[in-house]
Amino acid sequence: MKTKTILMAASLVLASSAAYAAGWTGGDDLPTNPLACDATPGEVVAKPYDGGVPTNAPDRNGKKITVVDVPKLIGVGYFSATTKGQAEAAKELGNVDVKTDGPTKANIDEQITFIDNYVTSGVDGILFAANDPVAIAPVLKKALAAGINVVGYDANSTPDARQWFVNQAEFNGVAKSLVDNLAKEIGEDSAFAIVTSTFTTPNQARWIAEMAAYAAKCHPKLEFLETVEAQEDNVLSFNQATTLINKHGDKLKGIVGMTSVATPAAAEAVTQSGLCGKVAVVGLATPNAMKPYVEKDCVKSVVLWNPVDLGYAAMYVLRAAADGTLKPGDTSVKAGKLGELKVVNGSEILLGSPFVFDKSNIGQFDF
Amino acid sequence: MSVETATVRRSASTGFAARTFATYGQEFIILACIVVLFVAVGLIAPRFISPTNLTTIFVGNAYIAVAAIGMSMVIISGHIDVSVGSLIGVLATISGTLAVSGYPVWFAWLAPVIVGMVVTSFIGVLVAYVRIPSIVVTLGMLSILKGGLISVTGGAWITNLPPDYLIAQFRLFGIPSPVWFMIALTALAAMFMRYTAFGRSIYAIGGNGEAARVAGIPVERTTVTIFAIHGLFAGIAAVLFATQLQVIQSTVPPNLELTVITASVVGGVSILGGTGTVVGSTLAAILFAAIGSSLIFLNVSAYWLRAVQGLLILATVLADMARRHRIG
């Protein structure tokens, strides 16, 4: 009898949830700012500096500094690549001691504890990629109050919790790049689905929301089917992508992978289903994971920024902030071999435009 | 105990069918659920039961069923292993690394199985001879294995796997090899558990360790062997897991241990030890995979997916309890 009640409850939940309106699942509800449909770059808004300021930071100009990098999680190829870039920059600079340490799962709880411990141990600088922009703010502010230089990359915190944020690309820029590539490969009125990590990952949620806004503006006939979650797990992403292919059959013309784990898994799903060339896979991924698919022409291009460059730039920015050569109000910063990087949105430093890996260049990269 | 007495009394009047149902009740229920699910969802969304999707469901989760075989044995004997997820992650990485480093393919398949058995035997020794509760040992091992894996690999992708290494992608008579592994290993293990003295001793130890000892079963040695067998299955599961795709992500798959334990437990293996079958755990693994896939086909809002899955697990567990108490 009690079992029957539970079964009834289950079917109620099933019924009600099936009635949910189909927006672009997985996007967040923050305001969007889609770019123009042609190649007009977005307007660069000159904002006053809105980053945080360390309290009584000691003069670190030219001196050796210890820096810790706390990414979202360790043990994933993407952040191993940013670590590599940071190490490269540290070597060039010669007076930086940097190491990467972070949680083993993409969870704010642990990331905060890591940063907290490093604040206590008295590092000179902290690099971070936040699991949650608001949750990480208190501990970062604590770091600033202790005179530590704080620079973020990849995933931002609230602006006042860090001095600078190295942005790989604007959210709307990434969204435009992905949607344009998708429309180009599958056609203007085809259907596609999305594979993401989780709905609570801030960057992914932002991108999906921006993609929805941009598609509504510039590719209105593209049909969004659904979004599936697959954590950061390769095999689960593969299974989810294959299920999508099985469910929609011929209707599904493209899959968008929102993380560097989801995209290779989606490509694998397309390959194993024998649909290479018939179902396009577009997304963010590291070259190493995608080499097998790009070389077999299953995937035409992979959109990403260069995470090695991202880590490299972040390291240079931190050094400049610690030295005092990068001050609030500056409009650009020198970042070694990357040249001058522009300051946008008050306290963000733009890496540049997304990098496209394809068959011609993917072999040159090893991350 | 009371189940057997009740069935002995009843079998005099009701015969084979009732007896089989009493011992295999949960397995029948799960099989019935699977059938109902496939029929119901198949009517609503016919592509759900297309051969390609059936392949996806079975193949994608076969490694969970295989791992659950070993886990079921451990649980039946009265212990538990919460480190199996980390173990599979480590073994998969070892396997992949050997494959790309030029070792012969059969070695890349065999090494993880052997390493798995060594690790779990070590756990078994700590549990049986040093008498540390299995949940404690495996909780510790979980951290050790996970930390060790990350330290060594940093999550680097293993690519360029030789094609003849990818055993999970082979097909025999058109059916993918993981399905064969799942069926064959389940059948072998089931017969082993039921018809060999060793298999029966697993139930005995789980049911009442002291009585088993008094009856002459070498409890400690048997326990270590049970853990070793568990490692064997974990190793095979790891190879199947590693060879599903062309790349290996050398990390610990999230929540794998919970999935495997849930499959065993929902499959009728009692956490109190002494009852349950590996057939049940395999069926449960299939059921979960099918549920997961069906929820996508039924357009259940992606935000509610996990809640529905949790509810269904709970419903299955409650149904099992209700059934046990009706008989006992």
Added chain:
Amino acid sequence: MTLSLRSFMRHEAVLGILLVLVLFVLAQQSDKFFTTANILNQGRLMTEIGLIALPMTFVIITGGIDLSVGSILGLCAILLGVFWQNLGLPLPAAMALAVCVGALAGLVNGLIITRFKVPPLIATLATLALYRGLAEGISQARSVRGYPEWFFVLGQGEVLGVPTQLWILIVFAIGAAAILGLTTFGRATYAVGANETAARFSGINVDRTKLLIYTASGLVSGIAAVIFVSRVSTTRSDMGTGVELDVITAVVLGGTSIFGGRGTIIGTVVGLILVQALKNGLALSGVKGDGTIVVIGVVLIFAILASNLFSRNGDG
């Protein structure tokens, strides 16, 4: 009883020595470890796990386990946001209601275990999935932010120089120790764990004891959720993932037997301090995260192994 008390005292002794040893070594490795500021800060960080470990001690002493505490924490956390922002309730009411939901979730666990006779491991494994799923579904993966300043005093503020939540932890710990050690309820808890059938026959209302304990576990998880939200100033449906393993590690390290019948609050507190000290001290001395979890795993096995070797009974 005396025999197990003696063997338990041996575990306490082993644990105490281990703690002193660990603290000594860690203090040598880094001069920032043994400062008042750091110690108070660690107290702040370990409050959520510490609070949940208190009723978990009761749960494990009765021979049960509660794997759903992390999910209850996540559920209560997002409900706090939902009650306050989406339903417009005043914040104190939202906090109280969120804690009540935690208690309700614990009660449901208890009912499944006592009425349906589902073994605690399975029951809470199922509710772990269910509650986490509810958290995700109800919140629609949205976070709630923008709490008023006074709310942050709970998680980020101080009272008399000591972090606010640490006071709460201390009060709860003393209360839990008193209940476990000095009241009939505490004795009933031990009795249920030692031999449930005997306890039932000697007139103890076993079901009611268990119901209260599991409800308390849920309630305290709710309180921990409120503190957590206050500490990080936002809500997320994935909060508290994995908390159950940390809590169980602390409780088991503290000498509570997983088979039931043995354990103390003071042991749990020592176990808690030991784990936190390791996490913090190792990080301060330059060991990275992956190394730290390996050390904690080794310490867990070693501590139980040592106390087993010293105890004559060798009965887990």
